[in-house]
Amino acid sequence: MVPRHSRKQIVPGFGVTLSVTLFYVSIMLLLPLAALLARASELSFAQIVPIVTSERVLAACKLSLGAAALAAGVNAILGTVLAWVLTRYDFIGRRWLDALIDLPMALPTAVAGIALSALYGDRGWIGAWTSHFGISIAYTRLGIFVALLYVGLPFLVRTLQPVLAEAERTQEEAALTLGASPWQNFRYVVLPQIMPAILTGAAMAFARGVGEYGSVIFIAGNIPKVSEIAPLLIVTKLEQYDYAAATVIAVFLLSLSLVLLLIMQKLQMQSQRYRLKEVQP
Amino acid sequence: MTELASSPSIPRPASLTWNLAKPLRANLGRYILLAIAISYGVLILGLPLAVVLLEAFKKGLGSYREALLARDALGAMSLSLLVAFLVVPLNTVFGLAAAWLLGKFRFRGRNLLITLIDLPLAVSPVVAGLMFVLLYGAQSPLGPWLAAHDLKIIFALPGIWLSSLFVTLPYVARELLPLLESQGTELEEAAALLGASGWQNFWHISLPRMKWALLHGIILCNARVLGEFGAVSVVSGHIRGKTNTLPLHIEILYNEYQFTAAFAAASVLAFLALITLVFKRVAQKHHTQAASLSA
Numbered sequence: 001m002v003p004r005h006s007r008k009q010i011v012p013g014f015g016v017t018l019s020v021t022l023f024y025v026s027i028m029l030l031l032p033l034a035a036l037l038a039r040a041s042e043l044s045f046a047q048i049v050p051i052v053t054s055e056r057v058l059a060a061c062k063l064s065l066g067a068a069a070l071a072a073g074v075n076a077i078l079g080t081v082l083a084w085v086l087t088r089y090d091f092i093g094r095r096w097l098d099a100l101i102d103l104p105m106a107l108p109t110a111v112a113g114i115a116l117s118a119l120y121g122d123r124g125w126i127g128a129w130t131s132h133f134g135i136s137i138a139y140t141r142l143g144i145f146v147a148l149l150y151v152g153l154p155f156l157v158r159t160l161q162p163v164l165a166e167a168e169r170t171q172e173e174a175a176l177t178l179g180a181s182p183w184q185n186f187r188y189v190v191l192p193q194i195m196p197a198i199l200t201g202a203a204m205a206f207a208r209g210v211g212e213y214g215s216v217i218f219i220a221g222n223i224p225k226v227s228e229i230a231p232l233l234i235v236t237k238l239e240q241y242d243y244a245a246a247t248v249i250a251v252f253l254l255s256l257s258l259v260l261l262l263i264m265q266k267l268q269m270q271s272q273r274y275r276l277k278e279v280q281p
Numbered sequence: 282m283t284e285l286a287s288s289p290s291i292p293r294p295a296s297l298t299w300n301l302a303k304p305l306r307a308n309l310g311r312y313i314l315l316a317i318a319i320s321y322g323v324l325i326l327g328l329p330l331a332v333v334l335l336e337a338f339k340k341g342l343g344s345y346r347e348a349l350l351a352r353d354a355l356g357a358m359s360l361s362l363l364v365a366f367l368v369v370p371l372n373t374v375f376g377l378a379a380a381w382l383l384g385k386f387r388f389r390g391r392n393l394l395i396t397l398i399d400l401p402l403a404v405s406p407v408v409a410g411l412m413f414v415l416l417y418g419a420q421s422p423l424g425p426w427l428a429a430h431d432l433k434i435i436f437a438l439p440g441i442w443l444s445s446l447f448v449t450l451p452y453v454a455r456e457l458l459p460l461l462e463s464q465g466t467e468l469e470e471a472a473a474l475l476g477a478s479g480w481q482n483f484w485h486i487s488l489p490r491m492k493w494a495l496l497h498g499i500i501l502c503n504a505r506v507l508g509e510f511g512a513v514s515v516v517s518g519h520i521r522g523k524t525n526t527l528p529l530h531i532e533i534l535y536n537e538y539q540f541t542a543a544f545a546a547a548s549v550l551a552f553l554a555l556i557t558l559v560f561k562r563v564a565q566k567h568h569t570q571a572a573s574l575s576a
Contacts, residue, residue: 009386010470012479017382021394024375028446029397032412039415078321085318089311097319099558100326105501106554107330108508110528111547114535115329118336118544125328150325182310204403211405213511214528218535231407235515238411243420250408257403261396 033254040251043244051248056224057233061252064230067141068209071148072202079156080198086157087164101157104150109214116147117219139221144229147216152205159201163194163271196271200264207260211253330551337548340541348545356523357530358549364438364526365506368445372502376453377495381487383454384461385469395458398451406448410515413444436518441526444512449502456498460491460568497564504557508550 051057085091086098104112120127120137127138137143167190175189176182213231221227228236230249237246338345348354383395401409415421417434427434434440468490472482488495510528517524525533527546534543 010473011385011466012469012473012482013381014386016479017378018388020375020378021382024378024450025394025397028443028450029400032409032416032447035416035421036408036412078317081314082318082322085314089315091315093319095562097322099562100322100330102558102561103326103330103554106504106557108504108510108528108547108550108554110510110531111333111508111550111554112329114531114543114547115332115336118540119328119332125332126324150329153325207403211403211408213405213407213514218532231405231511234405234407234411238414238515243415246411247415250405250411253405253408257400257405258396261399261403265392265396 036247036250036254039243039247043247047244048248051245054245056228057245057249059225060228060230060233061249063141063144063228064210067144067148067229068152068206068212071145071152071209072206075149075152075156075205076198076202079153079201080160080194082153083157083160083164087161101154104154104215109151109212110218112150112215113147113218116150116215117143120146120219138219139227141220141227143219143221144216144227147219148205148209148212151212151215152209155204155208156198156201159197159204160194163197164190167193196267200267200271203260203264203267207257207264210256333544333547333551336540336544337551339544344541345545345548348539348542349549351542353525353530354542354546357525357527357546360438360441360525361507361527364441364445365503367442368449368506369499369503371446372449373453373495373499375450376455376457376498376502379454380457380461381483384458384464385466398454401448401450402455406509406511407515409447410444410512413440413447413512413516417443435516436520436524438524440516441513441524444516445506445509448509448512449505452502452505453495453498456494456501457491460494461487464490493564493567497561500557500560504553507553 082097082101086094086101117138118124120130120143122128122131122136122138124138127136130137135142137146172185172189175185180188211231213229213235216229217232220229220232222232230253234246234249234253237243237249379394379398383391414435417423417427417440419428419435432439434443468486469482472486473479477486507526508528509526510532513526514529514532517526517529519525519529519533527550531543531546531550534540534546
């Protein structure tokens with residue numbers, strides 16, 4: 001760590017990179033942000049109240065938050081299993097599975113959307129099978145949940161993998177030689193070390209899930225108050241030239257993203273501090 | 282778990298026999314975990330990819346070719362390529378500057394700047410699109426002025442360009458930042474003290490050490506530009522042959538029940554995604570090799 005302002009800067013480029021970065025961030029990020037906030041500040045209290053109390057808006061926000069939270073929760077458990085298996089076990093096809101984890105980051109959301117709805121639709125491989133049991137996934141809320149499982153999985157696995165790989169094996173070996181069961185080892189030795197990473201990954205998956213649009217709308221059914229997500233409602237309101245409602249929902253989603261970003265930064269700092277403490281004797 | 286217990290923390294044969302005494306029970310948990318992980322990975326990630334490729338070639342190569350060579354498909358592809366060509370270089374230059382600034386220097390407001398740059402990753406693409414509609418649309422304060430000068434941003438190429446820039450802004454910077462942070466500044470300081478100019482320092486000292494991460498960031502950025510859907514969908518206006526990018530073209534085909542054509546167009550992007558994934562492994566391999574060499 002270089003202490004702040006402790007010596008003259010030797011590495012070149014501070015001035016240039018600072019001005020390029022600030023200029024670009026102002027034009028590309030701050031200006032659009034300001035446009036949204038300015039539009040929101042023009043709204044009077046009397047305009048906002050009917051929007052935030054409308055059943056359709058409330059239902060959409062509740063659905064987006066609920067489905068994203070549920071998917072992040074399931075991925076927190078199964079993503080941990082996947083990360084564990086990928087870092088600790090060696091098996092045939094491990095590299096393939098590992099490469100596949102990044103798929104949702106690389107595959108465009110619209111492509112994922114039509115693939116998921118083909119897969120879980122009544123004639124799809126999985127949809128046809130579940131319809132035997134009277135369960136339809138596509139065009140219901142369940143479809144939204146499945147799409148968000150797909151979208152969120154890499155966040156969990158990729159956040160956990162480096163932490164699991166770096167975790168102090170000596171402690172685990174000590175626990176195991178002292179007679180701890182594999183479960184006890186995981187629960188009392190490994191889990192406390194990786195908990196910040198699990199929470200960070202889940203927060204990332206949740207943030208992404210709340211705002212997700214492309215991979216959800218094809219499979220969701222999009223019935224107002226039932227299976228209509230908040231980002232879709234913004235698009236619908238925009239198409240109806242209801243800029244006020246679109247702005248209000250967008251400000252809600254934006255503030256949520258900001259809060260989640262700050263939480264993630266806190267969590268990451270925490271896990272780094274934890275790791276630093278581990279390294280220093 | 283077995284390899285944890287048998288790893289040589291206590292080099293005694295006793296630990297080996299103790300380990301052999303209960304292989305089945307210890308391995309059972311291992312197999313269950315493996316089965317859960319592999320089935321979940323295949324179910325959630327493998328099947329969607331397989332479906333795209335299978336559906337695209339369902340009606341044979343002939344109709345696959347036909348779907349890709351249709352005029353609207355070609356138009357959508359060339360528009361997507363044009364947008365990528367306009368977006369990727371700009372965000373690469375920005376990413377390099379931002380990563381250099383944030384990775385090599387400590388200053389007040391640094392954390393705030395990182396949070397800001399991360400914002401496009403956390404915010405809904407639809408919200409991003411809406412921001413540009415509110416900034417440059419007919420309803421905005423800028424709207425009348427733009428109309429008077431015959432400048433069309435929303436529902437035209439500039440809108441698609443701007444919203445794509447916004448959405449992919451963090452990719453190169455994010456890829457480079459952890460690397461530059463971990464590399465420290467010793468080599469750059471030495472080069473500067475030996476009289477290297479700023480440009481020489483960057484070109485000969487820093488760039489060779491980050492080229493793989495840079496390339497990976499560029500490829501991720503490119504893939505995201507070509508595949509961006511939500512933000513572009515809001516600002517584009519879906520004018521066929523004019524403002525339809527490839528993902529928007531896929532949506533239209535799918536909603537018109539032209540499934541084979543939709544999946545054919547989707548398969549192009551899926552192949553691109555596969556190339557991106559393969560490249561990631563290559564870049565990582567080079568990266569770890571370089572790290573072990575310098576260590």
